[in-house]
Amino acid sequence: MALRACGLIIFRRHLIPKMDNTAVEFLLLQASDGIHHWTPPKGHVEPGESDLDTALRETQEEAGIEAGQLTIIEGFRRELNYVAWEKPKTVIYWLAEVKDYDVEVRLSPEHQAYRWLGLDEACQLAQFKDLKAVLQEGHQFLCSTAP
Template sequence: MIVFVMRSLSMQKVKSCGVICFTKTKQPSFLLMKRSHRYDLPKGHIEPGETELQCALRELSEETGITKRQVCLELDFRYRTIYYPRYRLFGGQKVEKSLVIFLAWVSEELEIVMTEHSSSEWIKWNPPHYFHNRIIDELLLAVDRFL
């Protein structure tokens, strides 16, 4: 007799939070982080007991050196998306990743302390912007509608 055992195929769920920073200058700009082959946002995984906002501000500080005292949050803006990347942490399996991004203002283009990315760039706000990155492009459209 052959017996088949069905394992649960439920997908792992991961949640990350971050911040998109804009300058409050005559010609506003926004901050993107750069990895070798793509743009990214300062964001990261939520830790147990953390709120989304606490996570976002912690990650902003860890990845850029910008502290919560240096930003003014736009409390009426909260962008959320779900996507399905493969995660090395889970053996290359696809996961359901929920991403929440908050909007913050800084007084000027601050110097960035690099910790996890190869570089960063303050990009002049002149929509529409297209980075060929679904998450960043959709986020920037949402920011444009909000502003």
């Protein structure tokens, strides 16, 4: 049976002065172990827990950001299927915007660093092509639905 994990692609927007343009920055966390890879907060589904509840719980545990500090973006949900540690794995991501641009990020021991990054920088740090594709799709979705 495939491992199942869920997470949130957390982002914030800020106005770029003089350009009348909004930039999107994604939150990536650096793992404390293994290859120190960078990913959005995510984790395994616990018995009786919904996928979205898992994503919200993991975000609070790993980044210290609570559900009430986020707005889940309707219409965006992506499922990745790959092999990790020689086992099939499914990861489901939603887009979530922080309500406060300066939200405090409090890392769990599972992570050693975090960064807010534009799309290009986020894709450079994300070592897995599936994750890069999800970040690009999320960015494109946000740009196509911007107010």
